[in-house]
Structure formats: structure tokens, C-alpha cells
Amino acid sequence: VRPRFYLPNLDREAARGRLDEHEARHLSRVLRLGPGADIEVLDGVGGLFHARVTTVWRDGVDVALIAPVTPAAEPRVQVGLVMSVLKGDSMDAVVRDAAMMGVATVQPVISARSETTIAALQRGHRARRWSRVAVSSVKQCGRATVPRIFPPVTLEAWLGSRATARRLALVEPSSARGHSFSAIDRSPVVDLLVGPEGGWTPAELARLDRADVPLVTLGPRTLRAEAAPTIALAALFEAWNAW
Amino acid sequence: VRPRFYLPNLDREAARGRLDEHEARHLSRVLRLGPGADIEVLDGVGGLFHARVTTVWRDGVDVALIAPVTPAAEPRVQVGLVMSVLKGDSMDAVVRDAAMMGVATVQPVISARSETTIAALQRGHRARRWSRVAVSSVKQCGRATVPRIFPPVTLEAWLGSRATARRLALVEPSSARGHSFSAIDRSPVVDLLVGPEGGWTPAELARLDRADVPLVTLGPRTLRAEAAPTIALAALFEAWNAW
Secondary structure: OOOEEEOOOOEOOOOEEEEOHHHHHHHHHHOOOOOOOEEEEEOEEOOEEEEEEEEEOOOOEEEEEEEEOOOOOOOOOEEEEEEEOOOOHHHHHHHHHHHHHOOOEEEEEEOOOOOOOHHHHHHOOHHHHHHHHHHHHHHHHOOOEOOEEOOOEEHHHHHHOOOOOEEEEEOOHHHOOOEOHHHOOOOOEEEEEEOOOOOOOHHHHHHHHHOOOOEEOOOOOOOOOOOHHHHHHHHHHHHOOOO | OOOEEEOOOOEOOOOEEEEOHHHHHHHHHHOOOOOOOEEEEEOEEOOEEEEEEEEEOOOOEEEEEEEEOOOOOOOOOEEEEEEEOOOOHHHHHHHHHHHHHOOOEEEEEEOOOOOOOHHHHHHOOHHHHHHHHHHHHHHHHOOOEOOEEOOOEEHHHHHHOOOOOEEEEEOOHHHOOOEOHHHOOOOOEEEEEEOOOOOOOHHHHHHHHHOOOOEEOOOOOOOOOOOHHHHHHHHHHHHOOOO
16 A cells, blocks of 8 residues: 555646645655655545655655546535534544545534634634644545535524535434434435534524424434544435445 | 443342442542432343432442333344454444444454454453443443443354354455445344454455355445444444434
8 A cells, every 4th residue: 555645736737746844744754755655645636646756855745646546436425514513632533534434524613512612723723633634534545535624613603604505413312303314305415513512402403493404313322422423424325325 | 410320230129239349439439429319220231220329338339229211222123243353442442332322242353454362352351341331331322231242252253153143244445345234134133243454354255255244335435443333333223224
């Protein structure tokens, strides 16, 4: 298996590109590769290539593309994960596995029980961190598409924005008003909203109702907040034959 | 929410029981509860009760049952997870989430790419640890049934034993010979075999073939070994309407 690197600025015409400092450091310092090394590069928008290292600079690595490689196919439904921000590393794990499952975008939202604020996320440069996590996961799962991570917004702002996809919201088993994914018509583009640890407040559930967002459930057992989005994506892909 | 404790030796007739030392310590030392405290106890075989602490002893806690509580329902298909042992904490995470998803049993198996041996697992008292992890997960997800953790066996020994359930094996996307769960008839009792990091060897795939174990896949992207069983259980429950 050739090691993979993220090269968003690759020049397909000239069949070459330069890895940024972060990727270059991984190549030369961690993997100790140099000129002549066989690698793979992905452009994040569907392109994956066999490539060769030509020059190692102090702050970048030049590579020459050799031939296109077929990446793992994208899901047949374009899914945006709209995720209530979880505390600490839990959100990293959510982004990692959502990228592995094949989501197109991740929209972090702040809901009543999110134990953080937009300001705190910005101060912690969390969006940049989540993008790195997504890139790393994409390399490992074989995709060549890196999901876009949107800047965090409040749940209210997200619900108030114009919908560009079919919206669905996962609810706790105790809500008892949810449908199974199989009972919902397949949409080609869907935004799946998943709640925080402790779930939605009654006011949020009422708000989802007013916004006509259909509720979905995944059986009667309470799922860990960190695992819920992955489990929901698996159920959605299976129900809609969209893997 | 009342804190939950595991009480496998509860006496339904006498409506009482004694928590073991481990559970008692959690009650009195960690949660700092004492006589009169309202708790819930689960017997691990489907019974969940509202209970009250009567006496705190040095090495146990006596409780009196007050009334039965309805636990989260079990899945409509009885699933045994037959899992190639993953290294370190990864296997703990697998057991935790399998218990949360609702499996009936966990059978750890040693396959070619498992980086451990049965002797090492026994020396490390891993089965006892996994049982604790399963109990803890069951408490949190609302089940009253604790999945039984079988002693580890080799893959060959498992395949050679008499099947007590429909057997299915999850395979890597690269195998390209797998079916989706939806394409497989629902069975009331199923053993789902999941491979280690790196997947099955060609010899193991040939062995599964000779044993007539149908292969299932979950789309074209490579899943983390630790996440694969949870994702497979979600797909199975959704495909078979078995949540």
C-alpha cells in the first residue's frame, strides 16, 4: 500500500503539485521518504493519483503524477451530517467516522445541551482541527473526496436558513415519535441532524416539529452520542441502498 | 434518572438481593449513596427493578426491590457477534458498543491477523474485563440483558464447532464477493463474524467459502476495524427491521 497525501492544489494539466508544510513534514520526517518515493495523492474533490516524490524542500514537497487511481466510490446519496457539537475529543471521533462513512459535508451546530459556544470553538481553532481529522480519515478509507466542514452555527440559525437538502432529525428512543429510515422516501440529497449527549430539549423538539423536520429513531436502546451519527448513517445507507 | 447496578443473584421471590463488592464500592464510594437511596438493579437476564438500599456492608450492599421497571426492548433478531480480537482498548470499545446495540453474545476469536493469542488473553484476564465493559454499557443503554462473553477460541475452532445460528461473515470491500444484508434472508438467530485490522487472509476467505458462510459487505469504503461491527449491526437491524 502506498502512503497517501492530501494535495488540494494539484495541477492536473501539468501533472504535478506541491505538498503543504504539514503533509511534507509527515512524508519526510515521520515516514522518512525522499526523492523517488512512490506515493498516492488525493485532491479532495474526487481525484486520486499514483505519484512520485521529485524534490523535498524545507517547507514543501514536489511530486509528479504518474497515473490516476480509482478511489472508493462515493455513496449514492449525498449526506450532510448536521451535528450538535460534542465535548472534547468526541467531536473529533464523530468527524473521523462521518468522513469514513462517506458524508459530503459536516455542519457543526450548537444546541441547548451542547456544552460549548461558537466563540469557544473559534478560539480553539476547532474547525481547522476537524478538517485535518477528516483528511486523515479520507486517506485511510480510500475516498478521494474530503467532506467540507462548515463553520459552526446555532441550531436556530441552521433551522432558519434555506434548506438545500431534505432534512431529517435523529431523536432519542424515548421521544417515541420517530420513524425508521426505511419508512422515509429516499432523497438524493439529505441533511441528517443528530443531537448532543442528553438529546434534544422539549423546546427543540417542538421547534423541529414547527420546522416540519421528520424525526427518525434507531430502536429502543439509548445510543452513545458519539456513536449515534455513525449508526444512523449505516441505517440510512442500508435502508436506501445507498452505500 | 436513578443510578443502575448489576445484581445477577437477585432473589425475585424475596424481592431482595446483595450487590457484589465491585458494585457496592461504586454505590458507596463513587456515588456516595447509603441506606434509603433509590436505585435500579438489573439481573442481566431481562429483569430491571426500582430498588432501595437497605444496608451497606463492608463488601456488599443489600437492596430491597420496590417494583419492576420496563427495560429497553431487545432486538427482534438474536445476534451473536463473533469478533476477531483487536489489540488493546479497541476490543473493549467493540464489546461496549456491541452490548449497546443489543447483541446476545460475544465470541472472541483469534484469526491470522489478530495480534494476540488465547494464552495472552487469559493471562490478562481480558474476558473478565470485557464482561465488566458489557455490564457498564448495558446499564447506560437501558437494556436489562447482559450479553454473555464466551472464552476466546481460534477461528478454526469456531468454524469447526456445530453451528447453533445462521452464520454470516463481514468482508472488506476489496473482496468484492460480498452481498448486502438486504439481499440475505432474515434469520431469527444469527452469528455475525467480523475480521481484525487488515481483514481476512486469502486462506481464511477460502476457509469461509468451504464452510459455506455467506459473505456480507458494507459498501466500497474501508471501515476502521473497531467501528465495523457496530456499523454492521446497524445495517443488519435496518435491513431486517430488527431494531
